[in-house]
Amino acid sequence: MLEALGLDSQVEAVYRGMLAQPTGGVAELAQRARLTESEVRHGLDRLVDLGLLTPSRDTVGALRAVSPEAGLEQLLRRQEEDVARRQYALAQSKAAAARAVAEYADLQPNTETDGTERLVGLDAIQSRLELLARELNRECLAITPGGAQSQASLDASRPLDEEAFGRGIDMRVIYQDSVRNDPATLAYAQWTTQHGGEVRTSPLLPPRLLVFDRTTAVVPIDPANSRLGALCTTSAGIVTSLVTLFEQTWDTAVPLGPTRERVSGNGITAQERELLKLLASGVTDEAAGKRLGVSLRTVRRRMSTLMERLEATSRFEAGLKAAHRGWL
Numbered sequence: 001m002l003e004a005l006g007l008d009s010q011v012e013a014v015y016r017g018m019l020a021q022p023t024g025g026v027a028e029l030a031q032r033a034r035l036t037e038s039e040v041r042h043g044l045d046r047l048v049d050l051g052l053l054t055p056s057r058d059t060v061g062a063l064r065a066v067s068p069e070a071g072l073e074q075l076l077r078r079q080e081e082d083v084a085r086r087q088y089a090l091a092q093s094k095a096a097a098a099r100a101v102a103e104y105a106d107l108q109p110n111t112e113t114d115g116t117e118r119l120v121g122l123d124a125i126q127s128r129l130e131l132l133a134r135e136l137n138r139e140c141l142a143i144t145p146g147g148a149q150s151q152a153s154l155d156a157s158r159p160l161d162e163e164a165f166g167r168g169i170d171m172r173v174i175y176q177d178s179v180r181n182d183p184a185t186l187a188y189a190q191w192t193t194q195h196g197g198e199v200r201t202s203p204l205l206p207p208r209l210l211v212f213d214r215t216t217a218v219v220p221i222d223p224a225n226s227r228l229g230a231l232c233t234t235s236a237g238i239v240t241s242l243v244t245l246f247e248q249t250w251d252t253a254v255p256l257g258p259t260r261e262r263v264s265g266n267g268i269t270a271q272e273r274e275l276l277k278l279l280a281s282g283v284t285d286e287a288a289g290k291r292l293g294v295s296l297r298t299v300r301r302r303m304s305t306l307m308e309r310l311e312a313t314s315r316f317e318a319g320l321k322a323a324h325r326g327w328l
Contacts, residue, residue, distance in 0.1 A: 007050070010035055014043030015052055018065035022056075050075060086252050093245040094206050101219055101231055101238070116238075118221065120229035125218070126156060128232055132212045133160040139170040140212055141246045145205035147293025148182035161192065171197035174246075174253050176205050176293035177271050189256055200253035203271040204291060206245055217242045268327050275302055276322050279315060 007015065013033040021032065030040045044063065047053040052071040056062040065071075119125045133140075164171060173192060179185040179201060189199045207223040217239045221228040233239065254270070271292060278288040289299045303315070310325075312318035 007046075010039050011043040011046045014040055015047055015065065018047070018053065018063070019068070022064055083252065086248060090206075090245070090248040090252065093241065093248055097206070097219075097238070097241045097245050101221060115235050116231060116233040118229050119218075119232055120227075125230050129210070129218065130160065132210075132216060132218070132232075133164060136164055136167075136169055136212050138213050140164060140172075140210070141214075141243065142171070142173045142211075143205055143207075143209040143246060143249060144173060144175050145208060145293060147176050147178035147185075149179070149185045149188070151184060154184060154188050158188075161195070161197075165195040165197070172246075172250065173197060173199050174205060174249055175199065175201045175256075177201045177203045177254075178293040178298075180256075181294075193256060199256040200250060201256060202249060202253040203274040205293075206249060209242060209246060211239065211243055211246060214243055215239060272302065272306060273327060275299065276306065276319070276327060279303065279319075 010033075013035060014029065017029050017033045021029075026037050026040050026044075029035075030037045033040065035043070044053065047065075048063070050071075051074055052066050053063045054066060056064040058064075066074075117128075119128055161171065171192065173189070175185065175189055179189060193199050207220055210218045212218075216232065216234050218230055218232045219242065220226065221231050274292060275288060278291060279285075283291070285299045285303070286296050289296045292299070303318075306322075307313075307315070307318045310318050310321040312321055
């Protein structure tokens with residue numbers, strides 16, 4: 001029940017045991033919790049690290065369990081602070097990567113300069129991806145925003161991915177949360193995990209990104225203007241920035257699983273939180289839909305649901321009430 005807060009089932013059992021009966025030794029606690037003494041000692045150490053057990057003021061050398069109201073609230077605050085730090089670092093990485101890519105926007109099409117080439121046209125991009133996939137030795141990292149992927153894109157990716165999996169290549173992919181509602185893209189993501197790849201999703205993503213063996217990266221020059229083409233670069237500085245961007249995005253994403261949306265402790269999903277943030281910042285419904293990878297109709301339906309839950313008659317009032325509840 002408390003795995004999201006860093007407590008696995010064994011540690012939680014030890015915590016419950018300490019709350020129910022604070023006195024007694026390790027052997028007695030192990031018997032009550034149906035664990036080995038080694039597992040109990042590990043659980044006690046973990047609970048001390050989390051601040052859920054503190055030294056007893058009544059008995060020297062003993063521990064007392066911090067109440068769930070205080071202890072779990074503290075864990076939630078720590079997680080929120082950690083998420084805020086990671087989101088800030090992610091925003092900084094996005095900006096740095098965008099600046100680095102923008103420097104190459106004026107390159108002549110399909111002409112390499114200092115290890116960097118601007119690819120123009122779907123054929124040029126697909127040809128380069130096929131070559132990079134054949135030369136791949138260890139790992140492929142991918143960020144795939146935009147929600148549901150086109151069937152043409154999925155069809156083009158499958159033979160490359162199959163060949164890579166056949167050679168034992170490690171693959172990590174981050175999709176947008178909304179792909180969980182698209183049968184074709186979700187099936188492809190599940191196929192990826194069945195073949196040994198790792199897949200996570202996030203409500204908001206940076207622009208599309210592919211990194212091969214951490215030495216070569218392919219990114220759009222301008223995500224808002226596909227006609228400018230893609231950038232293929234082996235520049236160590238740019239590739240390192242893009243790998244850092246991927247890893248930070250990966251850390252904040254959720255593993256693909258049967259649950260479509262995780263609800264936080266305050267009763268709101270990550271995608272609902274991002275929708276509120278976007279609309280509170282003045283973004284239009286249409287723009288919010290593009291950022292989240294969902295339709296305009298979905299944005300309006302979810303916003304209507306949120307306003308109903310907040311008992312708000314306007315979006316301004318909804319924003320105030322959401323902030324008051326700690327949703328923003």
